Structures are given as C-alpha cells and as structure tokens.
Amino acid sequence: MQGIVRAFAERYGQNKYVTAWQTDNEYGCHDTTRSYSQDAKLGFRNWLAEKYGNISVLNEAWGTVFWSQLYSSFEQIDLPNLTVTEPNPSHVLDFYRYSSDQVVSYNKQQVDILRELSPGRDIIHNFMGFYHEFDHFKVGADLDIAAWDSYPTGFLEMFSFSDEEKKRYYRQGHPDIAAFHHDLYRRCGNGRWAVIEQQPGPVNWAHHNSVPLPGMIRLWTHEAIAHGAEFVTYFRWDQARYAQEQMHAGLLRPDNEPSPAFEEARQVVSECANLPDLKTENADVALVFSYDALWLFEAHPQGASWSYSDLCFRWYSQLRQLGLNIDIVAPGDDLTAYKLVVVPSLPHVDPKTMEALKRTDAVVLFGPRTGSKTANLQIPENLAPGPIQELVPVKIIQSESLSPIVNEAVSFKGKEYEGLQWLDYVETDLPALAQRKTGEGVYFGEGRYRLLCTVPDKRFLGDIFAELLFEAEIEFHPLGNDVRSRIKGGCTYHMNYGPEALPEQFGTLLKEKDVAFGSENFGPAEVVAQLKKV
Amino acid sequence: MQGIVRAFAERYGQNKYVTAWQTDNEYGCHDTTRSYSQDAKLGFRNWLAEKYGNISVLNEAWGTVFWSQLYSSFEQIDLPNLTVTEPNPSHVLDFYRYSSDQVVSYNKQQVDILRELSPGRDIIHNFMGFYHEFDHFKVGADLDIAAWDSYPTGFLEMFSFSDEEKKRYYRQGHPDIAAFHHDLYRRCGNGRWAVIEQQPGPVNWAHHNSVPLPGMIRLWTHEAIAHGAEFVTYFRWDQARYAQEQMHAGLLRPDNEPSPAFEEARQVVSECANLPDLKTENADVALVFSYDALWLFEAHPQGASWSYSDLCFRWYSQLRQLGLNIDIVAPGDDLTAYKLVVVPSLPHVDPKTMEALKRTDAVVLFGPRTGSKTANLQIPENLAPGPIQELVPVKIIQSESLSPIVNEAVSFKGKEYEGLQWLDYVETDLPALAQRKTGEGVYFGEGRYRLLCTVPDKRFLGDIFAELLFEAEIEFHPLGNDVRSRIKGGCTYHMNYGPEALPEQFGTLLKEKDVAFGSENFGPAEVVAQLKKV
C-alpha cells in the first residue's frame, strides 16, 4: 500500500490541479476492519504486550482467573474467535480496540507520505454511514476534512428501522439519517467535513433500491450545506453501462443524458447564490457518542435487542424533532459551551470525561448503563453508575434486559407511558422522578444532573427532553415526525421528509422571516430557507 | 460415468424388454450443477477462452475496466465466489452458463453411448420441479422424451407460495404446479414428454408432508394425460421399510398391501379406456420462458424480492385461471402459430427472438425489465427496453425495486389496483394505458405490442390479460382460484383443486357436452372429462 501511495504522490503531489487527496475508500467496507488471520494474531499480541507490559497486568484487567484462563505469556493469547463457549469480554473489547488502531495506523501511513510529497493539499477520507468498527474520531484527527458517503435510502433499507418507517420514508430515507452523520463527522473533522458521495438516484446495493422522490437530491444537498459541509459531490458522475455498479445512478444516465438528479444539483447551485455567507456555530445541545462504548456493548450486550447505535440515533432524532441544532461530541470533549448535554449511555466514564461533566454548567442527562463498567470491562467496585454516583447518588444493584415482546410502563409527572426497554434497579435515597407501577424508580436527579435507568419510548423521551430544555432555557419548536430544521448563521432551513405537503406547518414555522428559496406549499421533499429579518 | 453407462448398455442395450433408458437421476438435485472445485475452475477458464478467444474481448464483455479488474490472461480468472465484495455480474452469468453447459455435455455423453449400443430405444431424463440451474431446453434437445418428477404437495411446501395458498392447497398442491411443468417440459421434449415419478401419497422430504386428498392421485394422473404425457408412472412401486425414503409412499404399503393410491391409479386406467384417441394441439397462447434470463436475474437481481421464476409462474397461473391452454416456448421459437404471446420478462432479446416477435401476428405483451440488458449483462447503449424500442417506443430512464412492505397503486380503465412491485420509469411520447397516482405511466402500447413496466398484482394482471384476449379474439372462461381446465383434442378436462365441492360451477361449465367420466358434484379433487357432442 505504501508503495502505491508513494508512487501516486510522487507523480501527482505537486500537480496544480490536485487540491486534495482521498485516502483509500470507505475503511471497513465489506467487513475488513477485524481480521482473524495469523498476522492479526501476532499483531494483537504485540499490541497487548505494549499496552499491558506484564502478563499479570493483563490477567488482572481481563479477570482471567475466572474459568482458570490465566495466561503466563502474551504468546498464549489467541484471537477471541473459535472458542468452545463465549470468549472473555475484555479480551474481545481489546481485540476491537486493536483492530480500530490498525485502521488509524493504516490511514496515518498514507497521510504521512502525502504530507511529505504533496504539501498544502487537504487530505480526506470518505467514511460510511452506520459503520462504527473503528474510531472515526481518531482517524479524523489525522485528516484535514472528514468526508462521508451519504445514501439515505439504502441506509433506511439496510439498518434497524421499523417497517412503518421503511414504508413511509422509502423514497426519502429516515429524516435523521443524513443529519446524524453530518453532525458526527463534523466533530470527526474538527469542523471541516463534506459529503463526497451523495446518492443521486437509486443505488444497487440495498435489499431493495428505491427511486428518490423528486426533490430529494436537492433536499439532501441543501441539508448537508445547512449542517456545514464544505462541499457536496455526487457518486457518480455518469452511470456505467457495465459491471457491478451499473444500476447505481449518476448525474448522467447510461446514455450520457442528464439524469433527474442533474437538474436538482444545478438548482442548488443557483439557490445557494441567493444566500449570504453563513457560518456554522456551536449548538446549545451536545450528544456524547463513543466508539469504545459501542464496542464494549457489542462484546457484552446482556440483551440481544440492546443497541448502543440505535439508542444514540433515537436520542438524536428525538432532540432534532424539537427543532434543535445538535453537536455530537466525543467523550472527554470540553462541554462548557453547552446548555444541555445528553449521554445516551457511556459504560466507562474516564477521568477526563468526568472532569468535563463537572466543569460544565449544562443540564446533563445520563442514560441507562452509564458508568456500569471500568475501562477494562469490569463492574466498578462501587457498582454502577460508578463515578457518576458523585453526581447522582444512586447505586444500580441489578439490571434487566427486556425482550421486545416484554416491556414496562412508567408514570412521569402524572402521565403514563409504555414501551420501556432495559431496566436498571436502583438503591438510593433520592426520590424517583418517574416510577414503574410496582414502585421502582427509573429516573433520578440531583442538581443539574439526571439519570434515566431505562430505554424510554419516544413519547416519554420527548417529554423528558422538553422538561430539561425548559430548565436549560433553550427555545425549541416541536416539528413532528416528518419535518426537520437546521439553523446556520442567520438562516433557518426547513426540510419536509414526509410524503405529503404541509402548507400550514410552513405558515406557522416561517412567519416573520424572509424566505430565500423554497415553496410555500411545503410539499414532499421541499426545502425552505429563511433569513432573519434585519 | 462413461464406463458405467457403457457397461449397462453393452449388457442390456439389445435386450427386448428394454424399451427406453433414463440417464442419471434428477440432474442438479442436491445443489450439484454449480461446482466451485479446482476442476470447475480450469474447465471454466477453457470455456471462456473458447467463447471469447482473446482476453481483451472478455474484458470488454464483462466491463472489467470497472474497479480495475482487467485481466491479462484467462489463467487469472477465478470462480466468482469467495470475493471480498460482490463479483462482476457478467462473470457470474458466464459461470452459470458454463455450469449449465456441463450438464448438457454430461447428458450428451451418455446419450451418445446409448444411441450407439442400444439403437431404437427412447432416451429419457427425469427433470425436477422449480429447478432451473441448467438449460432444460438444451438437455431436452438430446433426449427423445423429457420426463419429470411431479410432487405437487412437496413443491407447495418448499417453494414460494403464500401462507394462504399453503393452507388452502395443503393436500392438493397449488393448481398450477403440475401444469406449469407439464407445459414447460412438453417444449423441452419437443412434444414428447412424460411424468416418470408421480407422487402417490405423502413424501418424506418437504418441511411438512401431507397426505393428498382422496382423489388427488387420479386427478394428477388425468391432468398429465390432458397435457399430453405419453405415460405416467409412480414413484415408487412399493414403500421401503428402511433407509432414507421409508416415509415416501408407494403404490404398495410397506406391508405390500395396496396403498390408497393403488385403486386411484387403477381407476384412471379404466377411465382412459372410455376416451377416444386424443391429440395434443398447439395452444393459442404462448408464454416465453428463458433459463438464461433466470440466471441473469439471479446474478443481478437489483431487488431481493425480484424472482423471474415466480413472475413466469404467476403469469402462467393467471392465464390458466381464464380457462386457456398455454404453450411454454423458448426464446427464438417461431411464434406465428399463436394469437397471444406473453413475455413476463426477457432481459436480453436476441436477434432471433426479435425476428420471431416481428413475424408473428399475435398480440404481444412484454413485462418489466424486458430488453434491459445485452447478452453480456450490460445496459444497452439506447437504454432499456433495448431492441424492443422498435416495437414500443419508450425509454426506461431508471428502475426501482420495491420491497414487499412498499407497493404502488395504479389506475387502469377507470379501476384502481394496489400491490404493484418493481417500477420502470419511462420517457416516451406514447400515452400511458395505466398510471400511478403521481402520474407516471406503467403500461404502454403501440400496434399489437404492449409493455408493462411493473409487476402487477393478480387483479390488474387478470384485467390486462382479459383485454388482450378480446383483442386477440381468443375465447376464455374465468374459472376462479380452484378450478382448472385443459382441452385435448375434443375433450375438455376440468379439475377441482379446491377443498370444497362446486356443483354449480360444474353445471355452468359443462352444459351441452358429454361427460366421459367424473362426478356432477364436482367435489374436492374431482376430475370431469367432457367430449364435444358430435
């Protein structure tokens, strides 16, 4: 690989038409992050030796005394596959961390060559959607621009959305798919990011491949810009007539005529010309997302339907339905700029994150299983939520994974909610803010910190957020299922992801502002941009 | 294999009791057509070298320039399995064609030995149901008689029927399972065909194995004769008490007493004695079926629920519910004898087929994705429907696979229909004959040619067929879900596949004709044969 990159960089590194480099393509695609080869095994052993220094430290960290699995040298350690029963979860987690580090290092090697031979050019990688097997924050730290490949309809079809959502948004994608990744990768690029592959029509790789509603290419492009993308390019320019991706649309059809997307892209260009220069500012709300948390739960789910990725996506979606700008941040990031911080879950709360949580004046909401593990995937000596007990004095004495056919009801401020998943059982002197019918509390708070001990249904979560937003003095506008808004500089973008026109909603939302572009009918796939009246 | 066949043929080839040979058994059974062995790889390379002559021709045909997969010699080509991501679809399709050719050749080697050593005997092979991995037309061309193994209840349970159908026809099989294969294999045998394994009771290999309703063995046997079978034999004569197939019924029970099927078979013999000599004639309606099309779509589905096999079966079934005799024909067959030709789909329309379509005076209906590919599985330069644009001047600019939870509605001649699957989006000056609510046309026609750009639901398809039959001046009789008819010579057979008696339907259907056999009550599993009054 280094030879190839060096050859390219030597040949084109100083070419004046080369303004940026993309390293490789979609790291991890086709299940390539985690390798179970002999080389991977040797690499993993070295990685462990470097991390732990002494085998007894590893034994302690993994708790290998359990089931008599003590190692006496790093050479005895295999990859955590092909075991008779389940492998040690700390072993698995370290393997996931090691595999992620390999991707980081693989990218860094390319970056180093390019920096040397092609100085002054931006280095970009194109990340994927709903793919989390390596730490995108770490890879992003070595890039200039974190780009990603946005395929809202394919992602809707292939990832965990309900049948109802898959039906309603078949030709649009779920309203938060693109935005979630825009906000995630904006953080990965430390503010510099882009969409490098924007879907311009039907693709070829989902189980089923829809034709986007007329207007969706325009909507997706504007939305990326609203979230701060430096640029949006489309994959692909022309649709090939042959080979694997011949059914993947381009801006040109296979007969080289413009495809329906072509005109939409051109329209975006002219509409953007009507806008003043807009700056992306910090949001009031931060959502903490952790790749390490995701791997920990993958290694140690304790319930087949527990999904950290889903949990974060649903919390993000619920906040966004309240009309908010959201920043996705990494554990340890400074939080002083925010008024509300939500942590859907964070099993290991490291000291730096703990410090940031204490320093901020924001209202902070922790979700279930937060603080439930140490860095090595052990239960904390003082039980869950571990260090968070300093902020919310409760102790989780046992936890329960609920299957989708079983759920719990809860009452909160006089209202009843159903559909709870996961329950942490609590020992505390605090009064419960929400309670099950059997009396157990599932929501507690002290000062500006809250701990939710369950995965709430949509309604319950929405009402919790509403209360916290009042407390944090953040203005919000409930938008319903289909509409989303994003403010950039003085401009508010409104996107209608639903299949029906919503003229009244438009009227209510937009009064007292100037419309830069967009139709008052607020039809399906419509985008309206408003500027503050001066 | 050749040694075995030669030894048999030398020993029994001139034996006066040997009147026919069956080559091998159920080619392809247990997944044996496509091999991924080293031998298969070498054979495939030779086959490719012979087909393309020069590696650059192959590169062009497959479009290997895509993803930098250009080959510089045939020795570099592997089988299209174990790839990191999906293989080139043209590569896959050629592998399927190669695999089919191996079966053709394997059969031909046996036939050659038998023709040499046992002249004057019929050579037969027993094909399977719903199995399509080799070209049965080509194997059939080397046989005297194309036989098949008819297991309607097992096929119902194992193939893609709805739960409602599986329940209603549990002890009968779906009414078109046997007939579809009768008509397909009649073409494979160029008119000479037979049922060599007729199910005589419960079998042992389906997920669940029903006991056929009393009368079904008689019904299935008569129906085969009605479709022109030279003979019907049963598998098996006696039910073994041991080994793998001990639960597979025979005409004799394991205690050597007659099984319930025995008396039904005897009844058929006596009933046939009451009939005059009947000849099978050409039908008015032809359905074009292509093995190559099936493999192409298997290699390149673009939608997980797209099934060419299902599509052909459902079109056949809908025509047969209108009381029609149907001929299944191969691409390129002469079509001048027909009044209506239906092409459920035919992605590559070769020049010989194009010529036949132009020469016939029949009304012709093309289904979705017809003409969408070249012989090498590329998009035609003039887009889909490729050469069919000469007959129906439309251009497909994009296509959409719908998942079963999403479907479309359409209006046609003032009626509304739901349940459409797959949509080809059209650019044309022709008026649409049927339209989606959003205005896009899905059905077009010019002269006697029609193009349907969607997979219609049952009702919509039935109404399209009805209109075309009027236009083609073909008389038809809607029979409903359960009843089927078949005319052979001057005799009309009526079969009741439903679980209930239909005495009124019998009355209506049969007036003014002589009943050769069958009960007026038209009970479940009843067959009635009528002769034209002289």
Place this chain on the structure above:
Amino acid sequence: MQGIVRAFAERYGQNKYVTAWQTDNEYGCHDTTRSYSQDAKLGFRNWLAEKYGNISVLNEAWGTVFWSQLYSSFEQIDLPNLTVTEPNPSHVLDFYRYSSDQVVSYNKQQVDILRELSPGRDIIHNFMGFYHEFDHFKVGADLDIAAWDSYPTGFLEMFSFSDEEKKRYYRQGHPDIAAFHHDLYRRCGNGRWAVIEQQPGPVNWAHHNSVPLPGMIRLWTHEAIAHGAEFVTYFRWDQARYAQEQMHAGLLRPDNEPSPAFEEARQVVSECANLPDLKTENADVALVFSYDALWLFEAHPQGASWSYSDLCFRWYSQLRQLGLNIDIVAPGDDLTAYKLVVVPSLPHVDPKTMEALKRTDAVVLFGPRTGSKTANLQIPENLAPGPIQELVPVKIIQSESLSPIVNEAVSFKGKEYEGLQWLDYVETDLPALAQRKTGEGVYFGEGRYRLLCTVPDKRFLGDIFAELLFEAEIEFHPLGNDVRSRIKGGCTYHMNYGPEALPEQFGTLLKEKDVAFGSENFGPAEVVAQLKKV
C-alpha cells in the same frame, strides 16, 4: 482427564470436609456431546463393529441396500455428516447412540477413580435443562445423586415457548420448567437428586435476561424441596466483577452486599424448620420419557415442527395443571405401582417395555407414532404401532405431518376441538373415540389401553386426561394456567407462577388444612404449604 481426577482424588479424597464430588460440569454444554473429529470416526467404527459383529448385519439393520450404499467393511463407514444428500437415518441414530455412550463412559471413568480413592463420598453430576443429547438415565445409574442446574427464566427465553408464555412468565419462567426436570432427574438419580445451581437472580446467557419477581427464589427453592430435592444450592455465591459471567447474579452482589435473593434463601431455611419430616412417595401417574426416542425423531422427524421434547413437556404440563404428582419413568421401568401411565410417544417399544405395559393394571395412553419403528429405525413388518397392535388392534397405514399454518379439527364426546398437529391414518375395526370432520378416527381404545393418533391441542388433551383419570379413579383438581401443586408426605405445596394475586383460588384450594407457611393473598410468586389436619 483421568490424570486430573486422580490428582484431585489423591489429594482430597480422604479429606473429612469433602462429602461429595461433582464430576466435570454440565456434560454436553456448548455442543460437546457429538464430535465429528477423526477420533470420533474411529471410535464410532469400533462401536459399530462391537454392536453388529459382522458388516452384513449392519447392512441389514440400516437397510443400506437402498441407494446402493452397502458396506463391505466397517472401515468404509464415515460419520453421518458432509453428505451430498441426507444420510441414512439408522446411521445417524447409531451415531447419536454412540455419542451418548461416550459421555456415559467418560463419566464412569471419573466415578471409578473417585470410588477407589474417595470411598463413602457421594458422586454427583450437574445436568442441564432441556438438554437431551446423551442418556441421562445411564449416566445417572453411575452416580449417587443426579443434580441439575435450574434456570427457569433463561430456559423460558431460549426454548420453545409461545410469545404469550414468554411474556406472561418473563420474570418467573413457565410453571413446569423446573418441575419437569425435578421429576425427570429424580428418576435419573433413582430417587436421590438435588438442585446444585439454582438461579438467584438475572443470568447473563439468555437472549434477554430478566430480574425474577420478588419471591421467585423462595418459590423455586420450596418447589425443589417439594419434589424431593436433597439440597438446593445457588449459583453463584458472589457475583464476580469480571470476565464472562459478571452479569450472572449471586447471593452476594459484586460489592459483597446481600443480593435480593439472599434474604429469600434465608426465609426458606426458617420456613422449612416449621415442617415435619416429609417423605417423597410414588405418584399415581407415570409419564414414559425416552432419550433414544428423542434421538430417533431428531434423525427422522418427517415434519419440521415435530418435537418429541415439546410433546413430553406439554403432556407433563397438562397433567400437572390437574394438580397431580407425576413420576417420569424410563422405558422398561416397572409400571405396576401406577394407576395411569401416559406415553406421549415411543417409536420403538422394546420387549421389556412391552412386558411392563402388559403387567400393569394402569390405564395406559399412547401418543402418535408410538410403535412406528423397530430398534434399527425401520417400519415394523406389521406397520405401526408395531407390537402395540396387541393392546390396541389398529394399523397405521400412512402418517401426515401438519405445518403450524395447517391444523385439523376433531370432535370428542360432543365437543369440537381445533389445532391438531400430526395425523396417523388408521385401519381398524375399533370404533373411533374421536373423529375428524371427514370421518377418520384419531383416538381408539380397547380395555384399559388407548391410542391417540394426533398431537392434540391443550383443551382436547386436558379432556382426554380428565376422562382417563376418572377411569383410573385418581382424584384431581384443575388449577388453571398459573398455579401448580405438589404433595410431599402429608404436605401440599401450592405455587402461584402468575403475575397476579389469586386470593379466591387459595381459599378454595386450601380449606380444611393447616397452613404451615405462605400468605392467604396468594400473590405472585407466593408459595403456600399445608399440612393435613391430624
């Protein structure tokens, strides 16, 4: 393994604090009974050579003449995996028997060492729930105490219970899970048995892991005692903070404080102190359970939804809902002590079992497929039910597996029932006791013997049992879905497995007796123990 056991036994065999040994752990766990290794193949060949002596005897037993699979030496025999199509079922069955014998022998080797080096100590093994790949009766014969590991909530989640049951009993387990195994392993230990791992809270290995309702640890413990357990111990004492089972509850929490189960276990100890010495007596009802039958059906199901294990469990459950004590017995066991014997199915009825069935005065009910096979898995020469024809003179001429979407209705004593699965079609002069709408009988009897030719639904089975209990003069008390009772000595235990209190049921059930412990409210997870008034 022998070296390890010998080393332990030499070191601790005479230690006065060692009162018992547990051999290995959960034989068969993680799919370890059946091995497809080279060693297994060689062992299997030796086992076959010993069993059959001569290869021609094996050929006859397996019916290898079928499909030309005759062997000429034992060295030609492979394991019954990796075959192109399905292997010979007699071959598979013998492989299952061989694999079971390996477990028996593996345990026996340990037992022999312990008996030699640690005389006077009880030898115990801990069996699992719903695991049947080796013959627990045979392993049990070499033990002093047959113990088992009782995890009712995990078993509910992982085995074949309906969604309704999984929801209703999510935090309790189905009411018969523990009891079925208590009664099965009591027979395996010839009366001496125990629960060695009682679940004390949520576990970590099910798809989802519930927190047992308050009271369930007490209920499960009392129930084991009621069924005759010598002791109940909990897995585990303290919950580990690390490694694979860190989410598996203990009597102590990970912070070494008592878990909720701790107090419940202590309560049981004090409640037991209130009871007199109680003896386990023979029940009036025996249910015949056969590991060999289970393997035979596994090798030869003839219907994907046929489950011998389920069938036995459902018959057991239905009897237990009538308030009965039940003994589970092995084929060949003496049956003279019983008033009612039920045989859910027994494909091969060996001479010893036949003799026991004839010697008993009990009313005997046989289920479907009884007597349908010989010891070698062939159809009997006189057809099913084979030797049982001597007791119930019927002949099964064909059998039908019904898929869950298809079922049959039946009338029995003027009532209609739906939901039948599996049908044996009968030739007999006996009148039918229950009939399908089409007239075929599905239930026959002569003298005190009955044969049921179908898998009945719950209601039909309950009414059959009720009639047989009247005939056998056994008193019974229908308890409904949630409540179970067990009599031990003069004490009746009542367990409420439902999620609701049942105060009326308690009142009705318990009049005229002394309550030893338990609440009159009969709330969820409540146990009430009553002593006969003296």
